[in-house]
Amino acid sequence: xxxxxPLSQELRELRSKARLSGAEAARRAGITQSKVSRxxxxxxxxxxxxxxxxxxxxxxxxxxxxxxxxxxRDLRAGSTPARVTLQRGGWWMQQxxxxxxxxxxxxxxxxxxxxxxxxxxxxxxxxxxxxxxSPEDLERTVSARxxxxxxxxxxxxxxxxxxxxxxxxxxxxxxxxxEQLDHLIDVSRLANVRIGxxxxxxxxxxxxxxxxxxxxxxAVLLGTQTATAIMTDRRNVTDYEAHWNELEPLAAWGDAARxxxxxxxxxYRSMA
Numbered sequence: 001x002x003x004x005x006p007l008s009q010e011l012r013e014l015r016s017k018a019r020l021s022g023a024e025a026a027r028r029a030g031i032t033q034s035k036v037s038r039x040x041x042x043x044x045x046x047x048x049x050x051x052x053x054x055x056x057x058x059x060x061x062x063x064x065x066x067x068x069x070x071x072x073r074d075l076r077a078g079s080t081p082a083r084v085t086l087q088r089g090g091w092w093m094q095q096x097x098x099x100x101x102x103x104x105x106x107x108x109x110x111x112x113x114x115x116x117x118x119x120x121x122x123x124x125x126x127x128x129x130x131x132x133x134s135p136e137d138l139e140r141t142v143s144a145r146x147x148x149x150x151x152x153x154x155x156x157x158x159x160x161x162x163x164x165x166x167x168x169x170x171x172x173x174x175x176x177x178x179e180q181l182d183h184l185i186d187v188s189r190l191a192n193v194r195i196g197x198x199x200x201x202x203x204x205x206x207x208x209x210x211x212x213x214x215x216x217x218x219a220v221l222l223g224t225q226t227a228t229a230i231m232t233d234r235r236n237v238t239d240y241e242a243h244w245n246e247l248e249p250l251a252a253w254g255d256a257a258r259x260x261x262x263x264x265x266x267x268y269r270s271m272a
Contacts, residue, residue, distance in 0.1 A: 006071065006102070006103055006105075007039075007068060007071045007072065007103055008039060008040050008041060008105075008216075009040075010064070010067075010068060011039055011040055011046075011051075011054060011068070012040040014054070014055070014058040014059075014060055014064070015036075015040070015054075015058055017058070017059075018057070018058040018059055020057070020058070022036045022037050022040075025054065025057060025058070028057045029050070029053040029054050029057055030053065031050055031053065035050065036054070039054075044218070044234075045072070045218040045219060045232045046072060047072070048069050048072050048073060051065070051068050051069055051072050052065060052069065055068060055069075071099075071103045097117070097148065097221065098144070098147070098148040098151070100213075100215055100219065100221065100230070101118070101148060101151045101156075101215075102151060103215070104156065104215040104216050104218075105156055105157065105216055106156065106157045106158075106159075106215075106216050107156065107157070107158050107159070107213060107214070107215060108158075108159045108161070108213065108214045108244060109158075109159070109160050109161065109211070109212070109213040109214075110161045110162070110208075110211055110212055110213075110244065110247055111161075111162050111163070111166055111211030112162070112163040112165055112166060112208040112209075112210070112211060113163070113165055113166055113169055113211070114128070114166055114169065114171070114211070115162070115166055115167075115171070115180055115184070116160045116162065116166075116211075117145055117148070118148060118149055118151070118152065118158065118160070119149075119152075119160060119183065119184060119187050119195075120145065120180065121176075121179055121180050121183050122142060122146060123172060123176045123179060123180070124171060124172060124176055124177075124179075124180045125141075125142045125145050125146070126138065126142055126172070127171050127172025127173075127176055128171055128172075129141060129142070152187070152190060152192070152193060153190075155192055156192065157192055158192060158193045158194070159193075159194045159196070160193070160194070160195045160196070161195075161196045161197075161198070161244075161247060161248065161251055162195075162196070162197055162198070163197075163198045163200075163208055164197055164198060164199050164200045164260060164264070165200065167181060167184075167197065167260070167261060167264040168200075168264060170268075174268040174269070174271040174272045175268075175272055177264075177265075177268045178265050178268040178269050178272070181261050181262070181264055181265035181268070182265055184261050185258050185261055185262065185265075188254075188257065188258055188261075194253060195253075195257055195261075196248070196251030196252065196253045196257055197251060197252050197257045197260045197261060198247070198250045198251045198252075199252060199260055202250050204250055206243070206246045206247065206250075208247070210222065210223075210224065211223065212240055212243075214237070214240055214241060214244060217237060217241065218232060218237065219231065219232045219237065220232075220236060220237055220240045
């Protein structure tokens, strides 16, 4: 069963307080009952207009409506070119992604070549962004990405899946990587976090073309060399969930994953 995200949970609580059934709420708002139901379970992302209509019939305060509309806007589809991100500051995109994480009850991330952002160390982040940012913007961006990590302690569920190539891409040097991999092992022991690694020795019959993050069952974030995109079209989300289901069985989890990570860390230490 889908875990409700903050947007879904708030919409359901407002309807309950208004003493309206889903069918009656849908009738008054002029939307389908299935949309109301799926919005409350996190399997459908309502439009800003849908949220405003529901807030009006539920008697929500102006502050509640503004908050829910902002949540919806942050989750809506869109693509931000890399040049725009650089113009606004890398920290700006980190804050936007942080809002997606705050709005989701479950986050699933896969990456084939880089350590996942929410579990990166300061040194790794600094090496990753390198010379692409000015010194001032680099510091703000590193701090913004680290600030996002508080969400790991909020009880939300996180599943992080990486190919072993992400562990073996020597970002910043052996010392940086050894520290980073030790951090992965520590994070993997959090009760609400699962970290999986697909060993390079595991035969695969599916490609791993790029990384992606799935927020509940409502949105997918993709990062490329030239842009960051958020997709909410149900068909796209379903396609990425199907791809996740192909990749997940290939991974080692728990102690087996920690063993793969620890071996890579030892290999880096032998290089130092």
